[in-house]
Amino acid sequence: MKINPNGWVPVLLWDSGTMYECAAITIFLCDRHPEARLAPAVGEPTRALYLQTLVYFSNSVQNAFQLTYYPDRFANSPHGETGAKQRGNRRLRETWSVVNQQIGSNDWGITKKR
Ligand SMILES: N[C@@H](CCC(=O)N[C@@H](CS)C(=O)NCC(=O)O)C(=O)O
Structure with missing residues (x-):
């Protein structure tokens, strides 16, 4: 703390x-x-994608996980928790779908020397 x-x-x-x-x-x-x-170092062409992906995970994907793990934090009463969790699960599918499309059929293996 x-x-x-x-x-x-x-x-x-x-x-x-x-x-x-x-x-x-x-x-x-x-x-x-x-x-x-x-x-990627500052100035390298893939720097933007590195930053974008990093922040997308901690800002968007992680937020969807929060909804599913801690629905009580997003609902005004226990009654609303099921809805918050369901929204979290939908949001997880949406955010992972974006990641999935980004990965596509690209070869992300670290095979070449930078
Ligand atoms: N925005 C923070 C969130 C970190 C986070 O949610 N950590 C989780 C574990 S992966 C945690 O400590 N959860 C305990 C809680 O929320 O009470 C980050 O990106 O570091």
């Missing part, structure tokens, strides 16, 4: 700081360790 007052994981602790929010942590770690080539 000291690191993330929301009470959520993940959190990151390193020698001189702490932070939360998985997309921010991912970007931070990729930027901090460029030698690992975990993400």
